[in-house]
Amino acid sequence: MMLYLDPGHGGTDPGAQGNGLNEKDLTLDIALKLRTFLLNQYEGIEIKMSRTTDRTKSLDARTNEANSWGADYYLAIHINSGGGQGYEDYIYSGLSDSSTTARDQDIIHAEVMKLNSLQDRGQKKANFHVLRESAMPALLTENGFIDSSHDAALMKQSSWRQNVAQGHANGIASAFNLKRKTSDPGTGTLYKVIAGSFQSRQNADDRVTYLASKGIDSFMDTVTISGQTWYRVQAGAYSNRENAENRVDELKQAGITDAFIIAE
Numbered sequence: 001m002m003l004y005l006d007p008g009h010g011g012t013d014p015g016a017q018g019n020g021l022n023e024k025d026l027t028l029d030i031a032l033k034l035r036t037f038l039l040n041q042y043e044g045i046e047i048k049m050s051r052t053t054d055r056t057k058s059l060d061a062r063t064n065e066a067n068s069w070g071a072d073y074y075l076a077i078h079i080n081s082g083g084g085q086g087y088e089d090y091i092y093s094g095l096s097d098s099s100t101t102a103r104d105q106d107i108i109h110a111e112v113m114k115l116n117s118l119q120d121r122g123q124k125k126a127n128f129h130v131l132r133e134s135a136m137p138a139l140l141t142e143n144g145f146i147d148s149s150h151d152a153a154l155m156k157q158s159s160w161r162q163n164v165a166q167g168h169a170n171g172i173a174s175a176f177n178l179k180r181k182t183s184d185p186g187t188g189t190l191y192k193v194i195a196g197s198f199q200s201r202q203n204a205d206d207r208v209t210y211l212a213s214k215g216i217d218s219f220m221d222t223v224t225i226s227g228q229t230w231y232r233v234q235a236g237a238y239s240n241r242e243n244a245e246n247r248v249d250e251l252k253q254a255g256i257t258d259a260f261i262i263a264e
Contacts, residue, residue, distance in 0.1 A: 011056025086119030
């Protein structure tokens, strides 16, 4: 499955603003987390992002890139504004409720709502450029209102942005029947690279942020050991131990000396 992932706005276009936040920063962070979840957790998916840094890119450039790449699905991540509160998503206004795109919207909407702690504003249709000009099924999600004190308080939490990304990942996986990564059939082992394990969630969040600044994708997971909750930062999962060891070397070069491998 080829997914074109489009974090809205960027560069000279900050998008919506409010409560000390810029939409362009939130959408990029959610999209990067989403990419990490999908690539680490599922097989058979390729992802191209409209941007992976804070740069300007026109709407035409985004849809033209997705179309020329031959994406199977276009997912645009946005943050709302305008005095409301909650989550909503959109498909192209010219589609019927019985279309495949509408079915996928049903699935993704339900999965995102399970994890985002936001009011449900429903599933909608619109004539947005990215929905109209994309040659493949497309969905645009509006993840809370940046000018709502309630929603913005959530947006400021890395753990909330991670949950939003995971909800989108769960929805994509369900809609497209992605196969979850398991151990390699030949060895029976999956090698997870842990870039730090902490008793403080904030320390784990800080590690994820640091790795992102070094261009290394990671996400936080929790594990309970002897009744104690630990927050692990995972930076990859491999069926080949040599690949996992190479990832550990990469982490060490980035200054992460406490990286280790877990074989499952």
